[in-house]
Amino acid sequence: MTSFARRAERVQPSAIREFLALAGTPGITSFAGGYPDASLFPMDELRGIYDALLTAGDGSALQYTASEGLPALRALVAERLTADGMPCTADDVLITQGGQQGLDLVAKLFVDAGDVIVTERPTFLGALIAFNPCEPQYRSVPMDDGGMDVDALEEVLRTTERVKIVYTVPDFQNPTGRTMSLARRRRLVELAEEYDVVVLEDSPYRELRYEGERLPTIKSLDTTGRVIHLGSFSKILAPGLRLGWALAEPEVREKLALLKLAADTQNGTLNMRAAAAYLAQFDVEAHIAGMLPTYRHQRDLMLETMAQHFPAGITWTRAEGGLFTWVTFPEGLDLAAFQRDVLIPRAGVIVVPGAPFFSEAPEAHHARMSYSGVPDERMVAGVRAMGALLTEALA
């Protein structure tokens, strides 16, 4: 067969995929998915909206539209971003195929083979998957409960050539659930300017805050146009619509739109019409507020059950929003092996072993666990069984 391009070497099946394939199996309790809770999707409202769109006579809801996205949807997203401290207009917004496409487009725009992307440690696996075809090098910066360590970031920027992008998930990060402090957000913007790099702010969980105060986005602190802000309807409306957005300076937004045109012409017109109609006709803020108690309850139940049943020597993060907790086990415990050999066969429980979330120097003694959408009884039983097996393994 004709040889693949060099970038294909960077495109390999992910360890996470085989576990996710198990998630649908009866008898398996999955803390692996990180999907939003499907019982919270506004089905009735969307049914009425699709019905109206497909009743209207001219077929335009099924026709091609602009590659930047439906103008009405761009305007409504711009309104919401403006209300969130990022003053902008429809022109500044690009509609993307979920947040994932924003990651792909930004990497394509800035990263030549060998350029450096700096990530948090750990970082969102899907972003690494999106970035890899551009053949970047990675550097990673430690985090704590205040998010990315900006002093460590400065050291990386000072000592590393060819850094193009600092990538962060500042709100309820996937996989750790951690949120970057305001002081660090400010310092990050300063460092980006000083070292001439782009900040890619990826914030799909931002609106799922169920305790504490909302912090300003990094984009809202940006005075020089170095920050690109990505968001998504996946967690506030439904992921199956594949709708997200990118907010960027005009020169960048225009190039991202051309890359979007090249990649897939446009998002689906019908889904964009539906999302615009939803935002225009319903109170999405109320819808989001209505979901939060469910996620808060699920988080609380998981963390309380872990506290009861996990043996000493294991720690985990407590997120103020989003879908995840990051669990750290004693250094000798390889979670991928433990899951394969013990957790799945003996308890039917799956988590996501943490190693793939590291852009460099992976650590095997972590796991990402999601509480989203797991029924109470099942969650308690799963965490308890996991605790028993961990107690045995660490004895």
Add this chain to the structure above:
Amino acid sequence: MTSFARRAERVQPSAIREFLALAGTPGITSFAGGYPDASLFPMDELRGIYDALLTAGDGSALQYTASEGLPALRALVAERLTADGMPCTADDVLITQGGQQGLDLVAKLFVDAGDVIVTERPTFLGALIAFNPCEPQYRSVPMDDGGMDVDALEEVLRTTERVKIVYTVPDFQNPTGRTMSLARRRRLVELAEEYDVVVLEDSPYRELRYEGERLPTIKSLDTTGRVIHLGSFSKILAPGLRLGWALAEPEVREKLALLKLAADTQNGTLNMRAAAAYLAQFDVEAHIAGMLPTYRHQRDLMLETMAQHFPAGITWTRAEGGLFTWVTFPEGLDLAAFQRDVLIPRAGVIVVPGAPFFSEAPEAHHARMSYSGVPDERMVAGVRAMGALLTEALA
């Protein structure tokens, strides 16, 4: 601002976009779009389908699904491809975000900067837009009414290093409407084997044949797995769903799926469910057959009106299907300039000037004209006005 990647130089606004922006303006008659006729979309059937999908209780129609695409839809597409002479199963099919994403993914998989893609002359502009971020070089091969000149192709393959892909739209090509003969399809497959290249067969118009006999796809003649076949629901169902497919050998299909995961996670679940339901519940072949008389009539009316009103020295193709005719003017006439200075201001008519459809050595004295969706009276008036202005210009 941080410098863009090198590939960004290859991502530039297309001349076609500014004309397309005019297409919605009142008083403009557009032969530029090449959109399918929106009055032919199966709105009622789709309304019922979306209603049922959003009534069902579990929200799974709005949840994430597999990045390769909804299994049921892959299976139904595989059935249709099998019936079209390409025996395959669901596993061989990747669902893409329209045909455009297939072009993007295939280029990413095979093309390093400087590798060569061979195209027809002229070729589909959208494909060049998709390929350009991979920084290819291009060679182009002349066509006649039997499609790509395979002797000329052989000469190119014999004399050119680093050819990775031969790209063709064999059925009712965009922009020429031409179809590749069976003998040339066979020869193309032989040459691909001899010169170790991939054939990328892009056939979104294939099912819109309104006269003559259907020819076997190039993929159906492929014995060594060198052909990748792309298709789309855009012209048989509706483009606003953004659904297409790629059929490829397992090793290639797997890599394309990983690139798809990287690019945008997956297609929209709801739209995939809807397309699968449409194929399962309705007779799509009958739906397609029902559309053909409209397109045939529109083609006939455009070509007849051109024959009556265009001056001597202008020729055009007669497509047996699809949406386009390719018009060739005397060599001195630059269609972009003529359109800007004469056709738009004096007749309110837009076409697509031909130069951007050439992957190398563009020629300015052609235009692509689409008859799809233009009401009869408007079409006759537009073509007649165009004829009068051409007569004046060429006098």
